[in-house]
Amino acid sequence: MEGSRQPGTPPAVGHTYVPIPIRMSIEDFLYYEAGVLDDQAYEAWLELFTEDMRYEVPVRVTRERNAEWDVSPTARIIHDSKDMLRVRISRLKTEYAWAEDPPSRTRHFLSNVQVLPGENDGEYQVRYNLLIYRSRGELPRYDLLSGKRRDVLRETPDGWRIASREVILDQSVLAVHNLSFFL
Amino acid sequence: MQPTNATGVPDFLERMRETLPEGRVPAKIFNDPNVYALERERVFSRAWAFLAHESEIPHPGDYVLRWITDNSVIVIRDEHGQIHAHLNRCTHRGNQVCKAEMGNASHFRCSYHGWTFKNTGELMGVPYYREVYKESLNRSEWGLRAVRVETYAGLVFGTLDPDAETLQEYLGGFQFYLDFFLKPGPGGTEVYGPPERWIADADWKICAENFGGDGYHTPVTHQFGFHLGFYPSSGTTHFMGYAVHMPGRGHTIGIGHTPGLPPFSGFPQEVVDGMHATLSPEQIAVFKDARMAVGTVFPNLSFLTQPFSLTPKQTGVKFCTMRLWHPRGPGQIEMFSWCLVPKDAPQSVKDELYRVYNLAFGPAGTFEQDDFENWTNLSRQNGGSTAADFDLAYFQGLDWEPLQDFPGPGHAFTPYVTEIGFRNLWGTWLNYMLTPVGQQVDRSRVPPAFHPVDAKGQP
Numbered sequence: 086m087e088g089s090r091q092p093g094t095p096p097a098v099g100h101t102y103v104p105i106p107i108r109m110s111i112e113d114f115l116y117y118e119a120g121v122l123d124d125q126a127y128e129a130w131l132e133l134f135t136e137d138m139r140y141e142v143p144v145r146v147t148r149e150r151n152a153e154w155d156v157s158p159t160a161r162i163i164h165d166s167k168d169m170l171r172v173r174i175s176r177l178k179t180e181y182a183w184a185e186d187p188p189s190r191t192r193h194f195l196s197n198v199q200v201l202p203g204e205n206d207g208e209y210q211v212r213y214n215l216l217i218y219r220s221r222g223e224l225p226r227y228d229l230l231s232g233k234r235r236d237v238l239r240e241t242p243d244g245w246r247i248a249s250r251e252v253i254l255d256q257s258v259l260a261v262h263n264l265s266f267f268l
Numbered sequence: 269m270q271p272t273n274a275t276g277v278p279d280f281l282e283r284m285r286e287t288l289p290e291g292r293v294p295a296k297i298f299n300d301p302n303v304y305a306l307e308r309e310r311v312f313s314r315a316w317a318f319l320a321h322e323s324e325i326p327h328p329g330d331y332v333l334r335w336i337t338d339n340s341v342i343v344i345r346d347e348h349g350q351i352h353a354h355l356n357r358c359t360h361r362g363n364q365v366c367k368a369e370m371g372n373a374s375h376f377r378c379s380y381h382g383w384t385f386k387n388t389g390e391l392m393g394v395p396y397y398r399e400v401y402k403e404s405l406n407r408s409e410w411g412l413r414a415v416r417v418e419t420y421a422g423l424v425f426g427t428l429d430p431d432a433e434t435l436q437e438y439l440g441g442f443q444f445y446l447d448f449f450l451k452p453g454p455g456g457t458e459v460y461g462p463p464e465r466w467i468a469d470a471d472w473k474i475c476a477e478n479f480g481g482d483g484y485h486t487p488v489t490h491q492f493g494f495h496l497g498f499y500p501s502s503g504t505t506h507f508m509g510y511a512v513h514m515p516g517r518g519h520t521i522g523i524g525h526t527p528g529l530p531p532f533s534g535f536p537q538e539v540v541d542g543m544h545a546t547l548s549p550e551q552i553a554v555f556k557d558a559r560m561a562v563g564t565v566f567p568n569l570s571f572l573t574q575p576f577s578l579t580p581k582q583t584g585v586k587f588c589t590m591r592l593w594h595p596r597g598p599g600q601i602e603m604f605s606w607c608l609v610p611k612d613a614p615q616s617v618k619d620e621l622y623r624v625y626n627l628a629f630g631p632a633g634t635f636e637q638d639d640f641e642n643w644t645n646l647s648r649q650n651g652g653s654t655a656a657d658f659d660l661a662y663f664q665g666l667d668w669e670p671l672q673d674f675p676g677p678g679h680a681f682t683p684y685v686t687e688i689g690f691r692n693l694w695g696t697w698l699n700y701m702l703t704p705v706g707q708q709v710d711r712s713r714v715p716p717a718f719h720p721v722d723a724k725g726q727p
Contacts, residue, residue, distance in 0.1 A: 107459035142632070146462050147369045160461030164623055168579050172496070172627070176634055181491035218585065227398045257369065262468035263640040264632035 103209065108200045111211055114245040119193040122267055127174045130267075131167070135239055135246045140165040142268055145257045156253055162264065163252075184265035189219040191266045195234075206246065207240040215252065219266055228261045230254055230268070247251055277702065278302050280656045281480055284698055290714045291687075293694055298471045299643050299651035303701075304598035311567055311700045312337040312711060316418070316425040316438045318592055319343045319353055319571035321526050321606065323422065323458035329372040334603070335594050336428055341415055342366045343424060344373070346388045349420065353426045354389045360457075365412070370462060375410075386414050395645065412539050421450040422457055423569075428486035441677035442519035445512065445563055448555045449588050452535075453542025455611035457588070460622040463604040464630040470643035471650070472568050472593040472601045473567040478639065479562050479570030480693055481522020483685040484664075499579040509558070509684030511665075512676060514709035517697030518566030519678075520689030524559045531556040534575040534586040538616050539610050550675040555581045560586075563636050566696055568593040576624045587625040599647050662694075678718075683717070692717035693721035 114133075121130045134140075143159035165173070176182050194216040201210040212235050219228040232254040239248040252268040281303070287293070297303055317336045322344045326333050329345035340356035342365075358365050358378040365376040365385065375392065377384040384393030389412040394405065415426040418435035420443060425435050432438070439446070450457055464672065478485065487494060487503045494503060509525035525565040532540045532555075544552065555561070560574035570591050575584030591602040607625040609618040628635045649655070665686035674680035681688055695715040703709045 103272075144462055144464055147367075152371060157461050159622075160464065161622075162464055162628055162630050165627050166578070169438040169627055173634065175496060176492045179492045179495050181495055182638070183489065184641040201708070210685050252615045257465065259631055261466060261631060262470065262644045263637040265637040265641070268591060 090241070100133055103200045103202060107209070111209060111245060112198055115139045115195055115198070115211070115213070115236075118247070119195055123191055123193055125188060129176060131170060131174055133245075134167055134170065135241070135248045136167055138167050138170075138241055138247060140170060141250070142252045142254065142264075145254055147257045162254075163268070176205070182265075184263055187222065189266050192218040194218075203237055203239075205239075209238050211236045211238055212232075215268070217268065219261070230256070230259070230261065232268070269592060275678045276302075276606050277306065278656070281306075281698065281701055284694075285702065285715060287659060288662070288691055288695055288698065289717075289719065290661075291661065291666050291691070292659035295650040295655040295658040295660050297650075297694070298474055299597040299599040299647045302473070304595065306701050307595060308337045309705060310703065311697065312428070314427070314429045314432060314700065315567050316427045316435050317567075318423060318565070319415075319417070319426045321422055321457070321459050321590070321608070322351070322419065322424060324370070324462075325351070325609070328370065329374055330370075331366065331387070332370045336426060337595060339428070339598075340364065340366075341426060342376070342412070343417075343426070345389045346386075346697040347374070350423055351361065351417055352388055353384075353415035353417045354422075355415065357413065358383055358385075359391065359410045359412065383410075389414055420531065421425035421446065422492060423450070428603075435701070438517070439519065439565070440514050440517045442514050442517070442521075442563075442565065444551060444676050445519075445521045445554075445561070446518065446565070446571070447547060447551055448558070448561055449563075449573060449590070449608065451543070451567075452539045452588075452610035453612040454545055455542075458611045459464070459590075459606040460607040460609050460618060460625075463592075463606075465608045466603050466631045467596060468601050468640050468644055469602065469647060470601045470640065470648045471599055472595040473600065473694075474643050474646055475593040475603075475639075475692060476564050476566075476568050476570060477690050478643075478677060479572060480513075480520040480564035480689050481525055481562055481684065482690075483507060483509070483522050483562075485642075489642060490635055491636065492638075495507070498576065498584070498721070507683045510554070510671075510674070510680050510682050511684050511686045511689050512674075512678045512680040512694040513689035514678045515692060515717065516696060516699075516714040517565065518693045520664055520693050521563030522684045522689070523554065523561045524684050525557050526559040529557065529559060533559075534584050536585070536610075536613060538617065539611050540587075542610060542612060553675045564693065572629075574628075576628045578624060578627060585624055586619060587621040587628075589625055589629050591629075599651055603631075603711065605636075662691055664688070664716060667720050668718055680720075688718050691715075 142163040144157040145169050148155040196214045198213040203209045215234050217230045235251045237249040238245045285585040319334045320332050325345045328347045334341050342354045342664045354704050356366050363378050365378050386392050391407045391410045416438050417426050431622045513520040560570040564570045573588045575586045577584045588608040590606045590608050594602040596602040607622045609621050615662040665688040668681050670679040699714045
């Protein structure tokens with residue numbers, strides 16, 4: 086991914102038409118996927134990614150308006166392959182994932198979904214807003230993270246699968262003590 | 269939480285001077301508004317504070333914004349390549365003159381009344397200068413307030429104390445150990461990218477202590493790594509190695525050894541060659557068999573080199589992380605976490621090292637997640653009303669003898685897992701805390717970190 090200044094890259098107005106049933110089917114999939122994640126069904130969640138998937142959360146930086154980029158072209162908070170995602174999930178299944186035991190309670194809210202044709206046949210780019218609420222323990226405080234996802238979804242015999250996911254968070258200094266949950 | 273003013277030295281700090289040499293530390297030091305206020309007044313006003321890595325500002329005009337406690341500091345390279353640090357505060361009304369966390373600027377123009385400062389800090393422009401000030405404003409007196417800056421091996425430090433000893437003196441021989449992290453070849457290190465930053469309700473001190481060589485926590489906090497098969501050491505050899513500290517200065521390092529590993533294992537060949545070219549025979553003797561090393565420069569800068577891999581049961585590669593535990597307020601920290609890579613290494617090696625670092629450290633790192641779970645819970649518990657009278661157990665190694673033939677400076681002990689360096693760290697901190705501003709911090713007053721028993725059994 087190249088670093089970019091997010092406000093400067095809106096999708097073209099009047100972009101190529103994606104048929105409504107496809108769009109609805111993609112939205113259904115994304116809502117289903119968010120539910121699987123919030124239900125902490127991590128093995129089932131992992132199955133929703135293609136084998137060649139990539140999952141990236143770049144570092145956001147506060148820059149002047151005319152700067153070349155404010156999403157770092159090199160620095161990442163997460164830069165995972167499917168094998169690495171598998172490591173995170175097998176970690177959560179051990180008795181030693183202290184950060185998530187007792188587990189955090191998360192809620193993923195998705196909105197402003199835009200579906201665009203992908204670069205390959207059977208693939209679609211999906212851009213949408215993300216709001217994640219996280220409650221932990223008995224504390225009255227909670228974490229709230231907003232950002233946007235840029236996914237590539239691929240049509241497979243088993244249904245939609247996520248071929249890539251990029252999560253661009255809005256805070257440059259994250260108000261969370263850790264990211265032990267998935268974005 | 270809002271910072272508060274120091275209202276005096278809490279009783280538990282006075283008591284700590286007596287209890288620390290006995291291996292007891294008041295829990296309250298790890299979360300107390302008054303302790304934070306005193307740290308701001310007496311520690312961070314006088315110590316050398318880490319600001320930036322030179323590679324973050326490689327070109328003339330490049331800058332980053334950093335902190336010394338609650339003071340925003342612009343760290344900038346001028347047109348001649350010299351590095352300056354200025355308080356980010358216009359000298360007219362105090363407005364913030366720089367608002368981006370990194371960038372390039374020949375000058376800063378205040379958005380309030382337009383006073384303009386060169387990147388060297390000089391006041392160069394004042395609107396209506398002749399009409400409003402006549403002859404009364406001497407521009408040379410009203411530049412941005414300079415923060416004294418010195419560097420070591422690519423690290424830029426600043427101090428608010430104009431009378432502070434030099435950085436070389438302050439590091440006091442710890443450079444011998446820092447070189448392991450900072451001199452992987454003739455070109456030194458560079459940051460892979462901007463730091464990951466996040467905020468947690470944790471006291472900076474517990475983090476600085478942990479990275480001062482807390483090998484004791486690893487097999488428990490990070491047991492998942494052993495469990496999934498990530499480590500070249502096992503629980504039975506993990507404690508082996510050396511713990512070294514610089515007496516009276518607080519700097520401390522743990523060096524873990526695993527028997528049977530080849531010299532400099534886990535480093536790319538370029539780095540092994542680079543280390544042989546840059547490190548002294550004594551440094552090579554200390555580090556060639558190191559599985560990992562983790563150390564803290566007093567007060568709040570740490571380094572860790574350890575092996576890790578993207579999937580379990582692989583031969584790990586050794587990455588290096590540098591982290592600043594910035595005290596943001598009482599019981600609150602802002603984290604800056606960087607990955608340092610060897611400047612001379614091929615890009616593919618740098619990419620691989622960063623990727624491995626990324627899986628382990630940063631807010632989503634599989635190690636860091638669990639550390640912050642512990643550190644936030646610990647800080648919350650130690651903010652409780654009973655914490656002032658509650659002593660924590662810091663007994664490990666109280667009567668150990670330092671090694672006589674260790675090739676490096678400072679006091680060295682074996683094995684690696686011990687709390688001797690932490691008593692020196694908190695003794696150094698306490699000495700700052702108990703020395704009022706205006707008085708010289710006398711390092712000979714740092715309480716002893718160990719007191720070996722002599723042949724007659726007398727301490």
